[in-house]
Amino acid sequence: MAQAGKGKLNYRCPSCFMRDLDIDMFYDRDKREYYCLRCQFTGTEEKILKWNELVRLRYGAMNKRITKFDFD
C-alpha cells in the first residue's frame, strides 16, 4: 500500500480520546479508513463521528447553562 496521509479534517482517535489521549489518526486510501497508530481503532468518518458522540457521554452537564455555583 502507499503511505497514509491526513484526511480533510484532522481526526483524533475516539478510542484513545476516551482514555485522555489525543492521537491524530491517519488515512489509509487503499482501505478507505482512518486508523490509529497507537491502538487498534479503525473506521470511516461516519464511525468516528459516532464514536465522538460516545466521548461526550461523560459530560453529563455539557448542554446545561449553570447559574448557581454554591450549595448555600
Added chain:
Amino acid sequence: MSDFIVNIIHRPEMVPEYSATVTGHGKKEDIGDKKLLTESLDIFKTQQRVAHENGLKVTIQMTYASLFNEEAVQIAKDDHEKFGDEIALSLLGLPCEQFRKKYKTKDFCIWMFSMEDKKAIVNDVFEKFHDAFGFYPESTGSYYLDAELINYIKEAYPSVKCAVATCWEEGPKAYHTCNNSWYTFMDGGPWAPWIPSKVNTHAPAANEAEDSGIVAIPHLSRDLLACYDGNGSNFGTHPQNVLRGMIYDSKTWEFPYLFNLIDQYRSLEKYNNGYAYNMMFVGPGWMNKMGRWEAPYELLEKSYSEGCRYYGDLKKEGKLLDMTMAEFADYYRQKKSYTEPECALWRDILYGSDKQLFWYCDPYMRAGVNMDQGGAIFDLRPYAAKLEWPIGIGTDHIQDASYPFLIQEKYRAGYFTHYAGEGTIRSAKVCRGGEEVDLCLTRTHAHFAEEKVLGENGKSKAGAKRILTLDPVDIEFCDLTVKLQTVITFEEGSGEIRIDRKILEMSDPDAEIEIREYMVACYGTTEYTENMTGITLGAVDEAGCRQYIDYEYKCRDLAVPGAECVSASVPQIKTKVSMRSSGGAVGIVREGYAFSPMFTLGFNKNVRNKEVFTTWLRLEREN
C-alpha cells in the same frame, strides 16, 4: 461592589505551535514558509478585530519572531494608539529562522534552557523589542517562568511588573494526553494571580523580602475540578480548548460550558474580598484556517468570537473590567496583601455530579479539600518550604518545574487503593467496636465564612480566618448512629490547617466512639514513587521526649499517649509536616513499606456526644 477582571492576550506568532507539524504534514519543515507567516498574521489580525469589536482591551505579547516583521510591529503600535492595548513581550514564540540560526537549537521553552542561554535570549529579545518600540515592556511571560529567570528579568529589565508564569496543573496529565511528548511539567502552582517568591515561582511571597517584583498570572483560567483529573488543555477559558475537549454540541455548535466556566470564576469574588479574575490567551495555532483536529475553521472562529462577545457583554453590563496585564499588576498590588489567600469553593459544572472542592493557596501552602469525600484534603503543597528548584539544562530538573506534593490523590491514590497499602489523603476514621468508617465515604457540601482581620491599609492580614463548614454527615454502626460535622479553618499567615470534628448527635447519648485523625503522605512531582529513605518520623510525648523512626520501609509504628506533636521531616523537599491535637489523644506515627511507600501521622481519641476533637496540620521549612 466586586471586581471581575479579565486579561485578554494575543500574540502574533509567526510559526504557531501545531501549524508547522499539523497542517504541514507531508511537507519538509520550513519555518520561513511565507504562506505560514501570512496566515499567522491574518489570525492575529482577526483576534485583534474580534476583541476590539467587543470593546475589549488587549495585551499584545510580541514574540521574538514577530519583532522581525514590520507589519506585526505596526499593528501593535496602531492598536496601542487606537484601543489602548498594551504592547508586551512574550517568551513564547521563539522559533523562527533568526532564532534557529543564532542559538542553533530547536528548543523553544524558555525555562528549559541553561541559565546562560536564558540570559542571552532575554537580553536579545528585550533589546530587539526596544529597537522596535523604543521602550522596554512592562509585561512578559511564557507557559512557565522559573524563579531564577524572573529574578534575572527583573534585575535586567526592572520595567517588567507582570508575567504569565505558570499553567495550572499542566504536568504529567498533559504529557500523557500528548502521547508522552509534551514536556511541560508544572503542577502544583496557583490557579489565580499571585506574587511569586524569589526562590520558587509557584510559592507566593510571604513578605516584601521574598517578593520577586512581579505579579504573576496563570496561563488561562482552568476548571478547578476537571483539570485535576483530566487533560488541562480541555477545560479552560480558551474557547478552542473547550472544542479540543469536544465539549460542544456537534449539531448546534453550542458550548455553554465555556460560559459556565467564566461565570463560576466570576462567583469566586465571594471568597476573595470582592475580587475575581479571568485570563484568556489563545495562540494563533488554534485558529488555523485548516481547522484544528475535527473542528473546522468556522467553529474555531465562532468560539473565539462568542468568547469575546460574552466578556464584552459583561463589560457593557458593568460586570467586568478589562485590563492590560500591566494595569492588572497595579490593581493586584493595591488590592491584595502578601498573606491574603486565594480561595475557591468550586463545583462540578461539566459532568453533572454534585461534587464540590475547595482550593486554598497562600505563601505557606496550596491545599485541596474534597467535600465528596467528607472534607478530605486530597492535594497539599508545602510552599512554606520555599523550595529552591532550579530548572533547565544544567540543573537537576531539566523539564520538571512542578512544586512537590505531600498529598496528591491521583498520583498516589487517595482513599481507595488496590489490594494493599495506602494512598495519600488527610481524613479521619470513626470507629466503634470492630467497625471503622472513613469520612472519605461521606459525601457532603461546604459553606464558606470568613473572620476578617484588616490592616490599616484595609487589606487582609495575619489572623484572618477562612472557614469551611461542612453539612453534617451520619455515621451508621450496627448499634449506633452518629451525626458528625467537620469544620476546616485556614488561618492567614499561620501555615496551619485546623480541623474540628463535632459530635452533634448520637442515637445513644452515653456511647463513646474513637476518632482516628490521619494523614497519609509522601513526596513527589509525578505519578511514580520517590525514595523515602532519609525521611524522619517523630513523636513528642507529654514530657517533651522525642521518639523517632528513620524511614527504612520496615512498616514500623509508634503510638504515644498524650503526644504533643507528631511529625515527618522530608529533607528531599526541605519540608517538615506536623500534627498536634486539642489534647488527651494518642499520637500515631507509621512508616510504610516497599509496596506502600508512604508515611502516616495521626491522633486517636475517644469522644462522646457533643464533644469536639480538634487537630492542626502544620507546614514548615526544614533545614
